[in-house]
Amino acid sequence: MDPYAKRNERRVGANRPKISHLPAETDDRSRKDRQREKQAVVDERRAIKKAARQELKRKLRDELDAKF
DSSP states (O other), rough: OOTTTGGGGGGGGGOOOOOOOOOSOOOOHHHHHHHHHHHHHHHOOOOHHHHHHHHHHHHHHHHHHHHO
């Protein structure tokens, strides 16, 4: 190792970080499957937010109707 080497030049040779080209655990899902699951989560969250907004609107209307 060269003592005057730059920071990114120090880890060379046997000391270099090993690159793994495979994930630690093999995942049987394809990219499309992962995308589909991710989209399902997004859709569910969107539906929850929409229901919450509708419920708040309903409560606000009820409160306004009760006052007047």
